[in-house]
Amino acid sequence: MRYLIIGAGAVGGTIGGRLAQSGHDVVLVARGKQYEALRDHGLRLQTPDGPHTHRLPVVDGPEALGTLRADDVLILAVKTQDSTAALAAWGPRPVAGGGTAAQHLPLVCAQNGVESERIALRTFRRVYAMCVWLPSTFVEPGVVRAEGTPLSGILHLGRYPEGSDDTVRAIAEDLGQSHFDAPVVDDVMRWKYAKLVANMVNSIEAVSGVIDGDEGRALLRQARAEGEAVLAAAGIPYTSQQEEQKVRGGRIRFEPFDDVPRGGGSSWQSLNRGTGSIEADYLNGEIALLGRLHGVPTPINDVLQEYANEAARQRRPAGATPVGELTAAIAAHR
Structure with a gap:
């Protein structure tokens, strides 16, 4: 082939x-x-x-x-x-x-x-x-x-x-x-639906930088929980974190080499390269779509989608928006 x-x-x-x-x-x-x-x-x-x-x-x-x-x-x-x-x-x-x-x-x-x-x-x-x-x-x-x-x-x-x-x-x-x-x-x-939930990190990481603080980790947990609630309402099955870890555990590790630390994921890279577009409509936006179809509010993913798209349109660098601004916008959106 x-x-x-x-x-x-x-x-x-x-x-x-x-x-x-x-x-x-x-x-x-x-x-x-x-x-x-x-x-x-x-x-x-x-x-x-x-x-x-x-x-x-x-x-x-x-x-x-x-x-x-x-x-x-x-x-x-x-x-x-x-x-x-x-x-x-x-x-x-x-x-x-x-x-x-x-x-x-x-x-x-x-x-x-x-x-x-x-x-x-x-x-x-x-x-x-x-x-x-x-x-x-x-x-x-x-x-x-x-x-x-x-x-x-x-x-x-x-x-x-x-x-x-x-x-x-x-x-x-x-x-x-x-x-x-x-x-x-x-x-x-x-x-792939389990990976979709895991990808809730992408917009947070892209907009606010690589997650290493309590506030960022808390926002990620909330975004994941919102995604899981939407998939449950939609009746969409997905693999558990335990099942994923059983497959990946020890078989693939993220290891820096040549003394160069790893940057962010795919959305972070899109902002970092200034491409002008980002995949948020198909990650956070997928959760928002399913939420609207099944009557589940998705304020966290709504805001993450909006902020990621705006950052891409304006070609802002990755990590330019504080996590606190995101959490404040989400609180206002509820």
Whole structure:
């Protein structure tokens, strides 16, 4: 199989680089300065086991590849707010032997949130979900830092909305050869909803900085509790923290290396790079949506979504807003 990594940032760069390192056929897809850096200097993947430079084929869109191969696997690793545009670009591409990518090729959503799979299933017939536990940072154009050890990540995989098949088992086998654990599960969305609750930290961390104080930790607990209450009202199952820890415990650790401490998560990185967009609508906004559908107030996630979006629009740096301002805004919103 050939892997087309659509969005070669922190997650996509780590998955693509590790697959290439173990001998798999990989094409990176990127835009702007990231595309130029990957084209000119290769993917520089920094890991606890050393730096690796991968000179891989890189394109800035599907037109550069022409007709796709029948054994291509599309790994969608853009932020969810960019999914619709990416799917519209790749879905109609012709595939060798006839038909289009949307008709024939497997699409794996390697993203936070739970909405991209649903968006993809409107046009793609073979959609797979991936729950991404993968500590990585998009440092600068062409450079990705993957801090996980001894594994780079744990990637639960399954067909969307449920089930498994030979394709997902083959993908998992390739990932298992590439510094990942990739369990195939029939209930993959149960894992992704648990990750959604865990991602309540993202906006707090992005807006107010890496959480290390009592006030920030208290706000995180409240945001998680609100998310859990919404999922309970909606009747949506998700894995427990104990079940997640049993899977991850000791098998993947976040360890700084080269004396460089890890920064924040994906939303923190979006603000830090000044991208102008952030995934809050599909994290806090998902909880707000479900709350409105099921009659559960979500003042904490409403405020976190609003503040994260405003910070992205104004291109404020990560950590520019005190936690106290957030908690005051939430109190006023109740």
